[in-house]
Structures are given as structure tokens and as C-alpha cells.
Amino acid sequence: MNRIxxxxxxxxxxxxxxxxxxxxxxxxxxVDGPLGGTCLNEGCMPTKSLxxxxxxxxxxxxxxxMGIRLSPNSIEVDWATVQERKREVISKLVNxxxxxxxxxxxxVIQGSASILSSNRLRIENGNENEVIDASKVIISTGSxxxxxxxxxxxxxWIIHSGHAxxxxxxxxxxxxxxxxxxxxxxxxxxxxxxxxxTVIEMGEKLLPGEDDDITSILHDELMNQGVTVHTxxxxxxxxxTNKTVFLENGDGKLVEMISDYVLVSIxxxxxxxxxxxxxxxxxxxxxxxxxxxxxxxxxxxIYACGDVIGGIQLAHVAFHEGRVAALNACGQFAQVNYRAxxxxxxxxxxxxxxxxxxxxxxxxxxxxxxxxxxxxANGKAVLSNKPVGKVKVLVxxxxxxxxxxxxxxxxxTELIGQxxxxxxxxxxxxxxxxxxAAHPTLSESIHEALLNVVGQAVHC
Numbered sequence: 001m002n003r004i005x006x007x008x009x010x011x012x013x014x015x016x017x018x019x020x021x022x023x024x025x026x027x028x029x030x031v032d033g034p035l036g037g038t039c040l041n042e043g044c045m046p047t048k049s050l051x052x053x054x055x056x057x058x059x060x061x062x063x064x065x066m067g068i069r070l071s072p073n074s075i076e077v078d079w080a081t082v083q084e085r086k087r088e089v090i091s092k093l094v095n096x097x098x099x100x101x102x103x104x105x106x107x108v109i110q111g112s113a114s115i116l117s118s119n120r121l122r123i124e125n126g127n128e129n130e131v132i133d134a135s136k137v138i139i140s141t142g143s144x145x146x147x148x149x150x151x152x153x154x155x156x157w158i159i160h161s162g163h164a165x166x167x168x169x170x171x172x173x174x175x176x177x178x179x180x181x182x183x184x185x186x187x188x189x190x191x192x193x194x195x196x197x198t199v200i201e202m203g204e205k206l207l208p209g210e211d212d213d214i215t216s217i218l219h220d221e222l223m224n225q226g227v228t229v230h231t232x233x234x235x236x237x238x239x240x241t242n243k244t245v246f247l248e249n250g251d252g253k254l255v256e257m258i259s260d261y262v263l264v265s266i267x268x269x270x271x272x273x274x275x276x277x278x279x280x281x282x283x284x285x286x287x288x289x290x291x292x293x294x295x296x297x298x299x300x301x302i303y304a305c306g307d308v309i310g311g312i313q314l315a316h317v318a319f320h321e322g323r324v325a326a327l328n329a330c331g332q333f334a335q336v337n338y339r340a341x342x343x344x345x346x347x348x349x350x351x352x353x354x355x356x357x358x359x360x361x362x363x364x365x366x367x368x369x370x371x372x373x374x375x376x377a378n379g380k381a382v383l384s385n386k387p388v389g390k391v392k393v394l395v396x397x398x399x400x401x402x403x404x405x406x407x408x409x410x411x412x413t414e415l416i417g418q419x420x421x422x423x424x425x426x427x428x429x430x431x432x433x434x435x436x437a438a439h440p441t442l443s444e445s446i447h448e449a450l451l452n453v454v455g456q457a458v459h460c
Contacts, residue, residue, distance in 0.1 A: 002026055004329055005121055005134035007113040007275065010037020011315040012306025012322035013140035014097055019326035020138075021104035028132065029106055030113040030123055035097045037142050038307075039315040041090055042162035047185055049086040050165060051346050053077070054192040058348070065385055077193055079170050086165070115139075115276035118301035136301055136329035139289060140322060141275060143268040143307035148177065151238040151264075158238065158262050161186065167261070171195050175245055175259035177235055179206040181345050182265040184218065188347040191225040198228045198257065200247060205231055207345065210406070211358045214351060214392070217408050221349055221388060238262065270308045293335045295325035303329050312341055340423035344413040349389050352416035355404030355423050361394045368403065369395040371429075371453030373460055375409045378448075379440040386410035391449040393419070393429070400428040400454070411442055418446050429453045 004020040006013050009031035017029045034041050057077055063070050101108050111125035115137060123130045145160035147153050153160050161182050170193050176183045179201030191197040199206070199222070206222075206229065207215045219229060232250035239246070245262060247255045270288040283290040283298040288310030295303045305321035307313045320336060327334040345351040361368045375381035375389045389409020396403055405419030422432075429450050437444035448459055 003028065003132075003134050004136050004138065004326070005030065005113075005132065006138040006140060007115075007121075008037065008140035008142055008306070008308070009033070009035045009097075009108070010140060010142045010306060010318065011039050012142075012308075012318035012325070013037065013138070014100070015319045015322035016138050016140060016305060016326040016329075017106045018100060018104050019323045020330055021106050023327070023330040023332070025135075025330055027104070027106045028134070029101065029108050030111060030121075031108060032110070032112045034094055035101070035108070036090075036094050038144075038162075039318075040093055040097070042165065044315050045093060046086050046090055046165045047161070047189075048346055049089045050082065050189050051185065051348075053082045053085070054189045055348065058192045062385070077170060083166065112274075114274060115280050115282075115302070118280060118299055136303065138295075138322075138325050138329055139275065139297075139302065139304040139308055140306045140318070140325075141271040141308045143270050143313060145264070146267045146269050148235060148238070148264055148266070151235075151240075151262075153264070154240070157240055157243055158264060160264060164261070164263050171260040173259045174198070174261050174263060175200065175257060176263045176265060178265035178267070179203070179229065179231070180209075180265060180267070181207065183263070184222070184345065184347050186263060186265065187222055187227050188225070191222065191227045192348065196226065196228075198230065198259065200233050200235060201229070201231045202234050203231065207351070209343075209357070210351065210353065211392075213358075214353075214406055214408050217389060218345075218347055218349065218351060222347070225348070268307065268313060270310055272308060294328045294333070295321055295336065296328060312338065314341070314343070317341055340420050342413075342416045342420045344416065346413060349386070349409045350412035351406070351408045352412040353404065353406040354416055354420045355402070356394060357404060357406065358392070358394055361396075361403045365396055365403070367397060369397050369429075369453050371395065371449040371451070373445045373448035373452060375442070375445060377459050378442060378445045380442050381410060381445075383440070384410060391415075391445045393446075393449045393453055395429045395453045400430045402427060402429055405446075407446075409442075415443055415446065418443060 003026040005028045006017050007030050017027050021027045111123040113121050113123050173196045176199045179199050187197045187199050205215050236248050237246040245257045272284050277284050289304040291304050291309050295305045303325040305325040306318035324334045324336050342354045371393045373391045376387040381387050392406045394403040432450045437447040
């Protein structure tokens with residue numbers, strides 16, 4: 001028997017399914033929800049659809065700065081159309097995955113799967129049960145939002161990111177608990193659509209994983225968009241009856257806040273319960289399923305990939321892990337490579353990084369070289385009326401090895417592709433001195449930052 005059964009149809013699962021099918025295996029994909037998983041239906045794609053609507057509204061409101069006169073009274077957000085466009089985007093992309101399943105002759109079974117043994121699974125769908133055999137099993141059950149321990153999600157007032165994408169109307173006020181990636185993205189969406197947004201972050205700054213100089217730029221821009229940010233602040237209690245949130249700031253002062261909604265975005269946890277891990281000697285913890293660099297679990301017949309293994313919970317990482325898991329499950333040899341993983345934050349301005357942050361680089365290498373180039377000195381950014389931000393490149397002075405890139409500003413999530421290729425290919429900073437970058441473009445800022453490292457900067 002050459003059958004690969006995959007549990008979960010998100011980014012890791014459907015990529016694993018297609019990869020296994022390309023190796024001429026019989027493939028069964030078991031999904032307990034829509035194809036595409038959280039990323040496509042409740043995460044990456046619908047969030048970016050809302051962000052695009054917010055970007056467009058922001059652009060139109062500020063058209064006067066570009067010499068385009070509009071009547072302020074004629075500009076409004078049609079929330080129903082925004083939501084309909086989001087649904088159309090999701091539907092089109094889900095249908096695309098469904099087409100790929102058919103094209104690759106992958107059998108999709110709707111239901112909840114549990115592992116009975118190394119080569120046998122039970123699939124439940126309502127009152128129907130089915131037992132199927134498999135040569136290898138790949139687990140890609142994803143992750144789910146983490147609630148506050150004293151205030152579970154009710155979907156009405158205390159909401160998670162999935163709820164926040166489909167609110168019945170643009171709220172007057174929104175309190176966001178957690179100033180990480182998800183919290184900052186929703187702050188950027190709703191504040192620009194007219195909501196009074198407050199962000200509560202337990203740490204000393206927003207986006208704790210990024211450098212201070214980068215997060216301070218976003219912090220200032222969010223404040224310019226009307227967002228109130230409270231750092232070093234914790235939620236002590238929540239009263240759902242009168243919709244009151246009780247906060248304690250760094251000075252120990254208690255504060256009460258009332259808001260239309262409370263969006264809790266304090267992280268996501270792997271879905272590891274109810275799939276038969278303990279019964280089949282598969283090592284796991286609350287952080288996820290344990291795997292080696294071939295995505296193999298402690299049970300040699302079973303692999304796992306994507307958010308369910310913890311680690312870097314990003315869709316493009318799940319794509320990579322799904323492919324590696326499938327190749328190994330099909331008898332080939334492949335290893336994961338986390339050297340150059342881009343990290344993208346779709347706020348306004350965007351933030352994108354690859355490799356080490358400056359703090360991490362200094363901790364690892366001690367003395368490093370830092371090259372920067374501000375978008376305020378870039379012609380394309382200035383004429384686009386988006387001069388906020390910069391490119392920062394980190395280099396090991398001994399070998400001119402590029403250690404990391406961070407970009408904050410317009411289209412940062414697109415620009416980071418250049419830095420990702422450089423890190424993946426292990427290109428050194430001095431190799432880029434003779435690069436000819438197109439002008440005027442935002443991407444020439446990357447070249448300027450690299451020239452700054454080697455003392456050849458022209459425009460800064």
C-alpha cells in the first residue's frame with residue numbers, strides 16, 4: 001500500500017498533499033473545516049483584504065495632499081461591501097485549492113480524524129465513522145487562538161482574530177489585548193476606518209521580537225492614526241455584564257476601560273488534543289508535537305508540520321514544512337531550512353525582517369556593522385507621499401556576511417524578498433557593491449543600505 005493520509009487542510013496540509021501526489025502516491029486529505037485552514041479562511045488572507053480596504057480609504061482621504069480634491073462628506077466606508085469583497089477573495093482562493101486537489105487526484109474527506117495506530121485512522125463526520133489504513137500519516141492540524149485564563153471567548157464581546165474579521169459593523173471602540181503582530185495589524189485596520197482603538201501590551205513595547213528603533217516607528221505611526229497604546233500594562237479582570245476591562249499599569253495603578261469589543265490576541269496554541277498522540281507514543285507538549293529536521297515524530301510512521309509543531313507559526317513556513325514532511329513520508333530525503341525565513345507584519349507602515357535582529361546579532365557576534373537608509377531620502381517614497389521608514393542591514397565585519405535585514409515602510413513585505421534571497425544564497429555585502437538598482441524605486445534603498453555598510457553610501 002502506498003497511501004499517505006494527511007490530517008488538516010491548511011497551508012502545511014494541502015502542500016503536503018500535493019507534494020505526495022506528485023510522487024505518485026495515493027493521497028487522502030482529511031479536513032474538519034474548509035480547505036485552506038485558518039490562514040486562508042480566518043487569518044492571513046481575509047486580514048489582508050481588510051487591510052487593503054483600510055489602505056484604500058486612507059489613500060482617498062489624503063488625496064488632497066497629492067493634488068486630488070474630493071469632498072470629505074462624500075467619502076465613506078461601505079462595510080457590507082468590504083465584507084463581501086473579503087468573502088469573494090476567500091471563495092476564489094478556496095476554489096483554487098479545491099481545483100488543485102482534483103488536478104492532483106487527491107481524495108478529500110470531510111471529518112475529524114484520530115490516529116488508532118501507526119497505520120490506521122478513524123474519521124468521524126457527524127454520526128458516520130470510517131476507518132482507513134495508511135502507509136504514512138502526516139499531522140497538520142494547525143493552531144487556535146489563546147484566550148485569557150479568566151475570560152474565555154464568547155464571540156459577542158470577548159473576541160479573537162477570527163471574530164474580528166466579520167463584525168456586523170465598524171465598532172466605535174475596540175480594546176486590543178496584546179501588542180504583537182495580530183494586535184498591531186487589527187489596530188492598523190480599525191483605527192484607519194474610524195474606530196477608537198486602544199492596545200494593551202504587557203511588555204515594554206509593541207512587537208517584542210523586533211528592535212526598538214523599528215517598533216518605535218510603528219508606535220508613532222499608530223498614534224498618528226489615533227491609536228492609544230498602553231505598554232507595561234496587564235489585564236487584571238473583565239466584567240462582561242457592563243463591558244468593563246480592569247487594567248494595571250507599570251506603576252501599579254488600576255484603570256477601568258469600557259469598549260464595544262475586546263479583541264484578545266495574546267498568541268496561538270497548537271491543536272494537539274483528540275488526535276491520538278498519547279496512544280501512539282508521539283512526543284508532544286503544550287508547545288506542539290516534537291519533530292526532527294525531516295518532520296518525523298517519535299513514531300517513525302507519522303510526520304507533523306505547520307503550526308501544530310509550534311516553532312515559527314507562519315504560512316510560508318508551513319508550506320516548506322509540509323513539502324519536507326511529504327517528501328520524507330514518500331521515502332525521499334529532505335530537511336527543513338530555517339536560515340532565511342521572512343517575517344512580515346502588514347501594518348501601516350509595514351514591517352518585514354529576515355535573519356537576525358540587531359539585538360540578536362550583537363548577542364551572537366558582538367561587534368557588527370549596521371547600514372541604514374531612510375525612505376525620507378528615497379525619491380519614490382517621497383513622491384508616493386510615504387517617506388516614513390527605513391532599511392536596516394546587519395553585517396558580520398569579519399567576512400562581510402549579511403546577518404539580517406529589517407525594513408519598515410511602504411511595501412516592506414514585498415521588498416524583503418531581496419534580502420531573503422541574499423541570506424538564502426549567503427551573499428556577502430561587498431558582492432553587492434557593483435549592483436545597478438533601478439531608479440526611482442523603493443528597492444534601491446536596499447542597495448543604499450548595503451553601500452552604507454561598506455562605506456560607499458551616496459544618498460545618505
